Amino acid sequence: MTEEILQIDDLQLKFYTYEGVVEALDGVKINLKKGETLGIVGETGCGKSVTGLSVLSIVLPPGKIEGGQIIFNVKGRAINLLNLGDSVLRKIRGKYISMIFQDPRSALNPVYTAGDQIIEALLKHKIKELAEKAIEELDKEAKNKKANFLTRYCRNNLQKIVLNPKASSLKIVSKIPLLNRYKKLLYKQAKKEAIRMLRLMRIPDPERVVDMYPHELSGGMAQRVVIAMALACNPEVLIADEPTTNLDVTVQLQILNLIKELKQQFSSAIIYITHDMGVVAELCDRVAVMYAGNVVEIADTLEIFKNPLHPYTKGLLESIPRPGCQFKSIEGTVPSLIDPPKGCRFHNRCQYAMEICTRVKPKMIDVGKNHFIQCFLYQ
Ligand code: SF4
Numbered sequence: 001m002t003e004e005i006l007q008i009d010d011l012q013l014k015f016y017t018y019e020g021v022v023e024a025l026d027g028v029k030i031n032l033k034k035g036e037t038l039g040i041v042g043e044t045g046c047g048k049s050v051t052g053l054s055v056l057s058i059v060l061p062p063g064k065i066e067g068g069q070i071i072f073n074v075k076g077r078a079i080n081l082l083n084l085g086d087s088v089l090r091k092i093r094g095k096y097i098s099m100i101f102q103d104p105r106s107a108l109n110p111v112y113t114a115g116d117q118i119i120e121a122l123l124k125h126k127i128k129e130l131a132e133k134a135i136e137e138l139d140k141e142a143k144n145k146k147a148n149f150l151t152r153y154c155r156n157n158l159q160k161i162v163l164n165p166k167a168s169s170l171k172i173v174s175k176i177p178l179l180n181r182y183k184k185l186l187y188k189q190a191k192k193e194a195i196r197m198l199r200l201m202r203i204p205d206p207e208r209v210v211d212m213y214p215h216e217l218s219g220g221m222a223q224r225v226v227i228a229m230a231l232a233c234n235p236e237v238l239i240a241d242e243p244t245t246n247l248d249v250t251v252q253l254q255i256l257n258l259i260k261e262l263k264q265q266f267s268s269a270i271i272y273i274t275h276d277m278g279v280v281a282e283l284c285d286r287v288a289v290m291y292a293g294n295v296v297e298i299a300d301t302l303e304i305f306k307n308p309l310h311p312y313t314k315g316l317l318e319s320i321p322r323p324g325c326q327f328k329s330i331e332g333t334v335p336s337l338i339d340p341p342k343g344c345r346f347h348n349r350c351q352y353a354m355e356i357c358t359r360v361k362p363k364m365i366d367v368g369k370n371h372f373i374q375c376f377l378y379q
Contacts, residue, residue, distance in 0.1 A: 003033060003034045003073070004031050004032065004033055004034070004073060005032055005033065005034045005072070005073050005074075005236055005237060005269050006030075006031065006032040006055065006070065006071070006072055006073070006237055006269070006271075007030075007031045007032075007069075007070070007071040007073075008028055008029060008030045008031070008051065008054075008055070008068070008069075008070050009029055009068055009069050009070075009071070010027045010028075010029060010067060010068040010069070011025050011027065011028040011029075011051065011054060011065070011067070011068035011069075011070065012025055012026065012027060012065070012066040012067035012068050013025035013047075013050055013054060013059065013063060013064065013065050013066065013293075014063070014064055014066050015062050015063045015064075016061075016062040016064065017062055017338075019338060020338040020339070021338065022337045022338050023293060023337050023338075023340055024047050024050050024063070024293050024337055025047045025050060025051065025054070025293045026292075026293040026294050026340070026345070026361075027068070027294065028047065028051055028068070028290075028293070028294065028295055029295060029364060030051070030288050030295055030298070032237065032269050032271060033269065034236075034267075034269055035267055035268075035269055036269055036270075036285045036286060037263060037269070037270040037272055037283055037284045037285050037286075038269075038270070038271050038272070038284060038285065038286050038287070038288060039272045039273075039274060039279075039280040039283065039284035039286070039287045039288070039301070040052075040271060040272070040273045040274075040287075040288050040290060041274060041275060041276075041277060041280055041287060041288070041289055041290065041316070042275065042289060042290035042291055042316075043275065043291070043334055044275065045334060045337075046290040046291055046292055046293065046334070047290055047292075047293040047294075048241075048273045048274075048275075048290055049102075049241050049242075049273060050063065051273075051290075052099060052239040052241050052271060052273055053099075054070065055070055055081065055097060055237070055239060055271075056089075056093055056097060056099055056239070057081060057082070057084070057089050058093075058099075065082060068082070069082055070082055072092070072096070072097070072237075074096055074236060091125075094121050094124065094125055094232075094233055094235070095124075095125035095233045095235065096235055096236050096237065097235055097236065097237045097238075097239065098229075098230035098231065098233070098235040098237075098238050098239070098268075099230065099238075099239040099240075099241065100223075100226055100227055100230045100238070100239070100240040100241065100243045101226065101241055101243075102241050102242045102243065102245050102246060103246050104219065104222035104223040104225070104226045104243075104246075105214065105219075105222060107226045107229075108214040108222060108225065108226065109214070110213065110214050110215060111213075112213075113210065113211050113212060113213055114198070114209055114210060114211075114212055114213070114214065114217065114225040115191060115194045115195070115198075115209075115210030115211060117225070117229055118190075118193075118194040118197055118198075118210075118225070118228055118229050118232050119187065119190040119191060119193075119194050121229055121232045121233060122190040122193055122194065122232055122233070123186065123187070123190055125232075125233040126190075126193075126232075126233055127161055127165050127186065128161060128162055128165060130186050130189040130190055130193070131158040131159075131161035131162045131165075131186060132162055133189045134154075134158050134182075134185040134186055134188070134189050135155060135158050135159065135162070137185075137189075138151055138154065138155050138158070138185070139155075150181065153181070153182075154181055154182040154185055155182075157170065157182040158182050158185065158186070161182075161186075191210065193232070194210055194228070194232070195207055195210050197228040197231065197232055198210060198224070198225070198228055200228070200231075200262070200265070201224040201225070201227055201228045201258060202224070202254075202258060203221060203224050203225075203228075209221065209225075218251075219246065219247050219248070219251060220247055220248075220251035220254060220255065223243060223244075223247060223251075223255055224255070224258070226243075227243070227255075227258070227259070227262070231262065231266055231268070234266055234267075234268065235268050236268060236269065237268060237269050237270075237271065238266075238268045238269070238270045238271070239270075239271045239273070240259065240270060240271070240272045240273065241273045242273055242274055242275070243255060243259070244256060244279070256279060256282060256283065259272075259283065260282070260283060263283075272284055277305075277316065277317060277320055278320070280301060280304075281301060281305060284301050285300065285301060286298065286299065286300050286301060286370075287299065287300075287301050287304045289304070289310065289312065289313045289316065291312045291334075291345060291346055292334060292335055292337060292340060292345040292346070293337060293340070293345070294345060294374060295364070295374065296310045296312055296313070296346065296373070296374045296375065297309060297310040297312075297313045297371075297372065297373045297374065297375075298364075298371075298372045299369070299370060299371040299372065300369075300370055300371075303369055303370070303371055304317075305317065307371070309367065309371070309373050309375070309377075309378060310373050310374070310375050311346065311350045311351065311352055311375065311377075312330070312346050312349075312350075315328070315329075315330035315349075316330070330349055331349055331351075332348060332349035333349075335348060341358070342358065342359060343356070343357050343358045343359045343360050343361055343362075344357040344358075344360075344361060344362055344374075344375070344376070352377055354376060356376055357376055360376075362374045362375050362376050362379060363379070365378060365379055
């Protein structure tokens with residue numbers, strides 16, 4: 001649990017809009033440990049989602065990452081994701097780092113079935129494993145009846161995939177309809193795996209749902225399919241960007257319970273982006289609180305709820321509605337990031353603001369108990 005799988009360091013991101021330059025991320029620093037669930041919380045527009053998008057390098061123009069690094073520790077190597085080209089990133093996305101988006105309807109392609117969208121990810125990233133399973137099945141069949149020429153030909157090509165999926169001889173035959181019959185066997189295995197994933201997502205009758213189109217699915221079912229797609233290749237890191245926001249309350253609870261169960265089954269580390277502190281309390285091991293493009297506090301979940309230190313975190317927790325209690329909202333509004341306040345970006349809403357807060361940006365400091373905070377009150 002202690003080894004870090006992802007380190008986001010001093011991440012700077014700007015949006016070049018007609019109104020001006022939006023300084024969306026101003027030196028974000030977050031680390032993610034193997035197998036843990038880290039919650040990123042904060043108000044809308046504080047930079048939670050773009051932090052997730054930056055990890056996968058899918059920030060669209062006019063957004064631009066201007067500085068910092070995102071180190072991904074995989075297979076004993078430390079790779080800066082921001083230095084990679086698009087072809088390498090495409091191999092990492094889906095296989096090593098996956099994302100569940102807010103709106104399942106826009107995450108699914110309306111012209112492909114639910115199954116085909118999971119199968120696509122499997123054929124791209126798990127082709128060797130699929131070929132091995134197809135060979136196993138052919139060998140079992142061969143025990144019962146004698147293998148004909150076509151079976152032997154398909155087995156031979158599947159063996160080539162196991163040894164080297166990029167073999168040049170395969171590239172040629174894969175394009176010729178009569179010679180690429182082995183692909184049908186791969187597809188059959190991928191479909192079986194897609195059905196298994198849908199069953200894991202607690203989808204009733206997965207054999208039927210696998211052939212359904214997104215418009216035939218309810219919101220909850222569509223989100224389960226998106227989660228199945230994200231987990232199909234058992235990624236090292238899963239980024240869930242408010243996956244329950246657009247769902248009914250009862251479905252939200254089902255999806256949260258599902259993610260909790262899957263957390264035990266899959267060993268993926270999770271970054272869970274949300275504005276809901278209740279979800280954080282339920283799901284996360286640690287929490288990073290973001291405000292106006294900065295991480296202002298990071299601590300273990302229990303520590304954040306028992307001992308919040310940053311004035312913004314305190315305000316965030318006090319603003320949670322509780323039955324019978326009067327909740328307080330944080331005074332003022334989030335500043336424009338086109339011309340953000342100098343110094344601490346929270347100073348115009350902070351009741352403890354000092355003169356230095358208006359001039360100098362506080363550094364993130366360690367206050368013990370795995371608790372880090374960016375505020376002059378503790379420096
Ligand atoms: Fe308030 Fe200053 Fe701390 Fe910012 S640094 S939260 S303005 S006390």
